[in-house]
Amino acid sequence: MSPPDPLPRLRALCTALPEVTEKLSHGEPTWFVRKAFVTYADHHHDDVLAFWCAAPPGAQEALVGARPDRFFRPPYVGHRGWLGVRLDVADPDWDEIAEIVADAYRQVAPKKLVALLDQ
Numbered sequence: 001m002s003p004p005d006p007l008p009r010l011r012a013l014c015t016a017l018p019e020v021t022e023k024l025s026h027g028e029p030t031w032f033v034r035k036a037f038v039t040y041a042d043h044h045h046d047d048v049l050a051f052w053c054a055a056p057p058g059a060q061e062a063l064v065g066a067r068p069d070r071f072f073r074p075p076y077v078g079h080r081g082w083l084g085v086r087l088d089v090a091d092p093d094w095d096e097i098a099e100i101v102a103d104a105y106r107q108v109a110p111k112k113l114v115a116l117l118d119q
Contacts (some may be wrong), residue, residue: 005041006087009094010051010109013101014038018113020105037108038101041074041084049088050074053104 003054007029014020014031021032032040038053054114060083065072074084085100088090106114 003090004114006049006092008040010038010040010087010101013098014105017102017105018116030067033105033109033113035108036096037104046075048072048084048086050084050086051076052082053100054107055083055100056103056107057081059083059103066111 011022011029011031014037015022017033019033022029023032024030025036025039028042029059030036036054040042041050041052042049043049050070050072060071060073060078060081064073070086071084071088072078072084074082078084083100083104085097102117106117
């Protein structure tokens with residue numbers, strides 16, 4: 001039995017945030033709040049099922065350094081500090097993924113929308 005498709009769960013986390021829209025970008029579902037903050041990466045130029053997201057300064061280095069089996073520096077956007085998060089691992093930690101998605105949103109969203117999260 002194959003693991004469940006993670007896309008619906010990731011989509012639910014992203015679209016639960018204020019004023020988020022979803023569009024295809026480079027052939028992949030991507031979530032925007034004015035600018036992109038999460039992109040699904042279904043074997044996008046590699047053999048990894050993951051998502052790429054905006055990340056706070058230093059988060060990419062810390063997470064990739066501590067857990068390279070779960071996190072990586074994604075192509076194209078890794079040089080901007082974005083984080084790659086593997087979804088093809090056994091038992092993804094969805095609580096941690098929800099925090100990472102919220103942090104990605106905070107990096108891109110206007111301050112008035114970020115304030116809504118903190119209420």
